Amino acid sequence: MNILVIGGGGREHAVIKALKKNGSVEKIYALPGNGGIAADAECYPVKATDLDGIVNFTKTHRVDFAVVTPDDPLVLGCVDRLEAEGIPCFGPRANAAIIEGSKVFSKNLMKKYNIPTAESETFTDADSAIAYLKKGSFPAVIKADGLALGKGVIIAQNFNEAEAAVREIMCDKVFGASGNQILIEEFLTGPEVSVLSFTDGKTVVPMVSSMDHKRAGDNDTGLNTGGMGTVAPNPYYTEKIAEECYKTIFLPTVSAMNAEGRTFQGCLYFGLMLTPKGPKVIEYNCRFGDPETQVVLPLLQSDLLTIMQAVRAGTLSSCEVKFKKGAACCVVLASEGYPQKYETGFEITFPQTAENESVYVAGAKLENGKLLTSGGRVLGAVAAAESLKEAVTGAYALAERIGFANAYKRKDIGRRALAAIEEK
Numbered sequence: 001m002n003i004l005v006i007g008g009g010g011r012e013h014a015v016i017k018a019l020k021k022n023g024s025v026e027k028i029y030a031l032p033g034n035g036g037i038a039a040d041a042e043c044y045p046v047k048a049t050d051l052d053g054i055v056n057f058t059k060t061h062r063v064d065f066a067v068v069t070p071d072d073p074l075v076l077g078c079v080d081r082l083e084a085e086g087i088p089c090f091g092p093r094a095n096a097a098i099i100e101g102s103k104v105f106s107k108n109l110m111k112k113y114n115i116p117t118a119e120s121e122t123f124t125d126a127d128s129a130i131a132y133l134k135k136g137s138f139p140a141v142i143k144a145d146g147l148a149l150g151k152g153v154i155i156a157q158n159f160n161e162a163e164a165a166v167r168e169i170m171c172d173k174v175f176g177a178s179g180n181q182i183l184i185e186e187f188l189t190g191p192e193v194s195v196l197s198f199t200d201g202k203t204v205v206p207m208v209s210s211m212d213h214k215r216a217g218d219n220d221t222g223l224n225t226g227g228m229g230t231v232a233p234n235p236y237y238t239e240k241i242a243e244e245c246y247k248t249i250f251l252p253t254v255s256a257m258n259a260e261g262r263t264f265q266g267c268l269y270f271g272l273m274l275t276p277k278g279p280k281v282i283e284y285n286c287r288f289g290d291p292e293t294q295v296v297l298p299l300l301q302s303d304l305l306t307i308m309q310a311v312r313a314g315t316l317s318s319c320e321v322k323f324k325k326g327a328a329c330c331v332v333l334a335s336e337g338y339p340q341k342y343e344t345g346f347e348i349t350f351p352q353t354a355e356n357e358s359v360y361v362a363g364a365k366l367e368n369g370k371l372l373t374s375g376g377r378v379l380g381a382v383a384a385a386e387s388l389k390e391a392v393t394g395a396y397a398l399a400e401r402i403g404f405a406n407a408y409k410r411k412d413i414g415r416r417a418l419a420a421i422e423e424k
């Protein structure tokens with residue numbers, strides 16, 4: 001079987017390595033992939049958002065199954081285009097990917113179907129949003145409706161910050177048309193949990209829970225990033241909470257999408273906050289999270305390709321989805337200065353990895369046989385172990401064995417999770 005994977009980050013590398021475990025896989029193509037992914041897949045320089053380029057590629061290369069992982073091609077309708085060519089895909093069609101593509105859509109869905117989430121108001125013009133903020137309380141959460149490279153959520157501590165955010169999004173259009181509408185949302189508190197799930201539109205199977213570390217600096221300080229590390233499972237997400245989420249959030253969301261004629265097939269990501277009033281949805285993603293996937297897939301015991309095919313066929317209820325006991329930790333190595341200005345082009349040296357270790361490459365290119373850094377987040381050093389403590393130690397030990405000149409990492413990935421385990 002030949003498989004096409006759309007995307008080129010650490011998440012895609014983790015997906016590709018997991019797909020390769022299936023003996024029927026002959027070839028994996030990655031568009032565009034990256035210099036590190038090239039060790040595991042044939043990479044071609046077609047952008048993930050170049051839907052015409054992707055379709056053209058499939059006319060000259062046999063593709064039996066496609067996996068579309070990033071948000072933008074999903075929202076643009078990549079799955080619809082590939083399916084029109086007769087290629088079965090893993091990933092939602094555009095009419096379901098809207099659950100991530102429009103925060104106004106997903107908020108209205110949650111309101112209509114009583115799915116617990118933060119209170120919020122929608123605005124289509126800056127003046128009414130600012131008038132509303134004048135009477136409101138702070139912190140307030142301001143969200144651009146559409147995709148915004150993960151930067152569309154602003155937590156404003158006071159009116160001035162909030163007004164500035166509204167003007168940037170709605171008047172200066174810093175996120176383009178994504179800022180035509182905004183949500184102003186109640187500020188929630190509590191531990192955050194990421195739960196990725198497989199769903200074929202009828203059955204929903206949550207994967208092992210995880211915890212992201214979004215800020216650039218230790219102790220959750222500094223700017224927001226695409227994610228500096230993850231651990232799985234998330235110790236705050238107890239079995240009791242998992243049961244509650246399944247009943248009040250996961251199943252109702254999948255049923256709601258069906259009822260709206262927008263059946264969701266693929267990986268549905270629930271960004272949850274465990275508030276004093278119970279678990280609430282902070283955001284939906286229509287795809288695997290990154291770097292969550294880098295700790296979730298190493299713990300998957302069942303075969304990923306088989307599950308993906310069952311999702312597409314609508315037979316997930318009879319497919320085995322098992323996770324290993326134990327834990328995993330991912331420490332991201334970034335270029336010093338990320339998420340702002342940083343230098344690239346430094347050579348990366350790789351160690352041998354043991355069975356329980358993986359290096360997932362996010363930002364690297366091959367030049368004259370050398371692997372050079374090419375992005376802000378360069379790679380994820382991942383270790384799995386019986387306990388979270390061993391996984392964290394293992395991931396840091398692996399990270400120490402990987403080198404490039406301006407490598408930067410957080411030193412406290414997993415610290416909060418380990419403290420939560422000790423408190424129990």
Ligand code: AMP
Pocket residue numbers: 118141150151152153155185186187188189192214271282283
């Ligand atoms: P997102 O870009 O949707 O992942 O949101 C970024 C981050 O903003 C989330 O991970 C939360 O930490 C925070 N956030 C989003 N909505 C809220 C809210 N209503 N209350 C508090 N924090 C929030």
Ligand code: GLY
Pocket residue numbers: 212226227285288289290291292
């Ligand atoms: N780690 C959060 C995301 O993938 O959006």
